[in-house]
Amino acid sequence: xxxxxxxxxxxxxxxxxxxxxxxxxxxxxxxxxxxxxxxxxxxxxxxxxxxxxxxxxxxxxxxxxxxxxxxxxxxxxxxxxxxxxxxxxxxxxxxxxxxxxxxxxxxxxxxxx
Amino acid sequence: xxxxxxxxxxxxxxxxxxxxxxxxxxxxxxxxxxxxxxxxxxxxxxxxxxxxxxxxxxxxxxxxxxxxxxxxxxxxxxxxxxxxxxxxxxxxxxxxxxxxxxxxxxxxxxxx
Numbered sequence: 001x002x003x004x005x006x007x008x009x010x011x012x013x014x015x016x017x018x019x020x021x022x023x024x025x026x027x028x029x030x031x032x033x034x035x036x037x038x039x040x041x042x043x044x045x046x047x048x049x050x051x052x053x054x055x056x057x058x059x060x061x062x063x064x065x066x067x068x069x070x071x072x073x074x075x076x077x078x079x080x081x082x083x084x085x086x087x088x089x090x091x092x093x094x095x096x097x098x099x100x101x102x103x104x105x106x107x108x109x110x111x112x113x
Numbered sequence: 114x115x116x117x118x119x120x121x122x123x124x125x126x127x128x129x130x131x132x133x134x135x136x137x138x139x140x141x142x143x144x145x146x147x148x149x150x151x152x153x154x155x156x157x158x159x160x161x162x163x164x165x166x167x168x169x170x171x172x173x174x175x176x177x178x179x180x181x182x183x184x185x186x187x188x189x190x191x192x193x194x195x196x197x198x199x200x201x202x203x204x205x206x207x208x209x210x211x212x213x214x215x216x217x218x219x220x221x222x223x224x225x
Binding site: 107 | 156200212216217
C-alpha cells in the first residue's frame with residue numbers, strides 16, 4: 001500500500017486566493033482526519049470523517065475552511081479566501097478506528113503571502 | 114486546560130545517555146495512549162503504544178500511571194538517530210466525538 005497520499009506537497013499563494021488540499025487515505029481505513037501543525041500551536045485536529053461522513057468539525061477555524069469527502073478514497077480541504085495566518089503544514093491521516101494508530105500523509109506545506 | 118501537556122524541551126543529551134519524557138493528560142476516562150515520533154519536516158509516525166502494565170521495545174520503555182494521569186517514555190543508550198520530536202497522544206471524547214489528542218511534542222537532540 002502506498003500509504004496516505006497528499007497533494008500538493010508545497011503550496012505558495014497570495015492572500016485572498018482559494019487553496020484546495022487533497023488527500024487519499026489508505027484503502028480500508030474508515031476514518032480520515034485533517035490536522036494543521038504550527039510551531040506555536042502544535043498539531044490541531046480540524047475535522048474528521050467516518051465512512052465519508054463528517055463527525056467532528058469543531059476544530060475548523062472559521063467559515064473560510066471547508067472539507068469534503070465525496071467517496072472513501074478522496075477528501076479535500078479548502079480555504080477560501082486564504083490569509084497569511086493560515087500558513088502551516090496540513091496533514092491528512094487515516095485509521096481503522098478513532099482509537100487506533102493513525103497513519104499520516106507527508107503533509108502539505110502552505111504559505112500564504 | 115489542555116487535553117495533553119508535554120515539556121517542549123529541548124532535551125540535548127550525549128550519545129549513550131538515558132533520557133525520559135513525561136506527559137500528563139486531563140481526561141481520566143482516556144483508554145488509549147501512544148508515543149509518536151516526528152522527524153524534522155516529516156509526518157508523525159507511531160513509535161509505540163502504551164499499555165497499562167508498561168511495555169518495552171528494544172531501547173524504548175513506555176509507562177502509564179493512571180492514578181496520576183501521566184505517561185512516560187524512557188530511551189536508553191541514546192543514538193544520534195533518536196533525534197526527533199516525540200509526541201504524546203491520548204484518546205478522549207470532545208463534543209461528543211472520539212478523538213486522539215496530540216501533545217505539542219518534546220524535542221530531543223542527541224549529541225555526538
